[in-house]
Amino acid sequence: MVTMQHFDLPRKLQQLGGFTNSIIVKYFEEYANLLYQRFGDRVKYWITINQPAEFCVQSYGSSNHAPGINAHGIGEYLCAHNALKSHAVAYRLYKSKYYNLFKGHVGISLNSPFFYSDTNDMVTVDRALQFSLGWVAHPIFSSKGGYPSVMFDQIAKNSEKEGRLRSRLPEFSADWIEKIRGSADFLGLNYYTSRYVEISIEPIGDNPSIVRDKSYKEVIKPVWVKSASEWLYSFPQGLGDILKWIKNEYNNPDVIITENGWSDKGELEDDGRIAYFHDHLQQVSNAISNDGCNVKAYTAWSLIDNFEWSSGYTEKFGLYFVNMSSPRRERIPKKSTRFIKELITTCVIPEIH
Template sequence: MLSLGQLLIFGLLVNIGSLVKSSDNCTLRPRGSTKFPKNFSLGVATSAYQIEGGWNADGKGPSIWDEFTHENPDRIKDRSNGDSAANSYQLFDLDLKALKELKVDHYRFSIARTRIFPNGDVSSRNQKGIDYYNTVIDKLLANGIEPMVTMYHWDLPAEIQKLGGFTNSVIINYFIAYAEELIINFGDRVKTWITFNEPMQTCKPGYGEGGSAPGIKSPGVGDYICFNNILKAHAATYHLYRSKYFEKQGGRMGITLDTFFGVSKTNNEADVDRALQYLLGILAHPIYSKTGGYPEIMVKDIAKNSQAEGRKVSRLPDFNEYWKATIRGTFDFLGLNFYTSKYVERPSEPLGENPSMLRDYDIEETADPKWLKAKSNWLYCYPLGLEGLLKFVREEYDNVEVKITENGWSDEGELDDNNRILYYKSHLQAVLNAIHDGSNITSYSAWSLVDNFEWSKGYTEKFGLYSVNMKSPKRERVAKKSAIYYRKVIETRSIPDEF
């Protein structure tokens, strides 16, 4: 197989329009400059459990995803797990080679919590895990690549889950201790920290619906408690960093949230706003709004529904004035993961079981059959949605600095991944258009560097710029056509029609 460099040398210029038979909904016209700002950072993202493997190597303890996949293989589409994955723990140099070929400005990766504290407690501190990430960070910096580090990407130590995980407030102090260990060991070189990745995907399927690790089914109760504790843990970590380490280290810290963008068939802005408040505002409003606390619409709805259920208090554990003030303003930027859009409208009949977040949400989601669809059944190409989301964030949260921390497309794993190229082209254009309109966007991370373990879908859906030979112990990485295109974006600081 040819390397990315060889493909670039021998490849022909190909017009994207000739590659993909698609609807106009997956294309976007530029407004203003077609060049990214001078200091705009382009990179890629991964997460530890999805690529590292080495699940019990060098003292690493079990996480909730280790236990979930081992004990419930039927819950994973191909009955696989992340035990070996792309084996980046032992083969990081292959990832580094790919990063250098792409010429990325930054690399967003997460730290496996159970490599640092195998049982979740400071008493289990594991120097070999710390040594591994020191090596990763040093090699990135030696090659001019900025490390963008996520502290938590869904791999809670199994021992902490025995205490209730994110439904027990003791998780706050456990997370602070873990975060401080990372800051002490890596903060002299890591200048961009993300506390949590996608709390919505930690809490709703993990503690509400039960479809993801740790598999707790407590809809409309456990998920809300989980949100509450994650927001408190994030805020406490931010204050610790600013008060104790910022003066010496000078880094920046934020949280990464995710949402789709709601599109109304009837231009009903109330439905669009409702969807965004429930899916993004539940986590963004307490941190990024001027008033703090949960969105008013959620507080009222859930209190009303709780009363109708015979409860004396709301299922949504709202914050007292101390916690509102403590959480509000705990950011240097907003990390935003965006993949898709959906139509949203109020349903004719209540959805979901009672109680549940879905019942409180009271929005029906559908997709346009004309939209280009990925391998994932939830993923469609509609770049106007990203523009709409960035406009909402700009107006709702005082034009906070945004880092696009994930954006990507799934397929069967083909090397001629033309739809992924079209997706990246249109969504990068959406970012440029939003910048033209005044949005404060400073970086973009493509998901993902390599094909990885995709949670409940196992290895049946591929998001990587590089294919990984999962049948080989060497886990060879092979550049896809999209890798060639993305390198061209980085080299030219623009969105080329040809590559």
């Protein structure tokens, strides 16, 4: 399995505007064509883009990640719009030119928490899911195509209040809706954590911004176990619930869990990571066995400790510790490698004590 694009772009393309410039769609198609030509005989699973909603918000709607454009309320929507088009042309190219040669599969990886409400406010829960996962999933996996109606209506309403002549959310032509709809053989899911949501009466976030368009606040429960990352709390039930939501919302597509992992400070006795894997794998097993979800594979994030974007090397997600103080950068197996090895060998979730 190979991912074509994971967050940042070559500098020359970024100087043209990156994913806010529609020219990126043609460049992405040419790039995908080259990859298919060179590696198609060996790669059977392609992920076009990893977490487009995440990098579009963090890179184009804020300054959290490179290139830090921070055109909030506009940049993130332009970015996701062109990312969806880029994904679709790469998918259609493979199907028309390479599928008969290589018989591979092309999908996209999306990230999202699951959301809950203390007051059983399912309208706000659905809004949160549509603004998070549905933003990119609905155009590809829904029977109707296009953006979720709650996003379309809310952003148009806010844009009108701001005195704009048209919505800040770009609109797909009928032709593009059809090109994007159904343009995936599988849904790659990156799941880490969940949140509770509550509607916000007063406007929140920058004006304009996706935070203000959402109009809800995300809440963390103090009883949840916290990782070494500020945003990551363990809530395994959320993985089972989001798998069931995907099944019901998108007619049970094939799902590959492409990321699921836990950060710490690099301990070799990483019992917290083992507990996280155990509990989340149990949710996956239940979703398959009890709920009929079409989960085809599970990937632990990650093989080794790696560079975590703006957090650098301060947060460790790896099954293998990397000795950054040594010029040889030795890889040292953590306790969790034994858990994963037993899982792979036996195809049974190991018991933990």
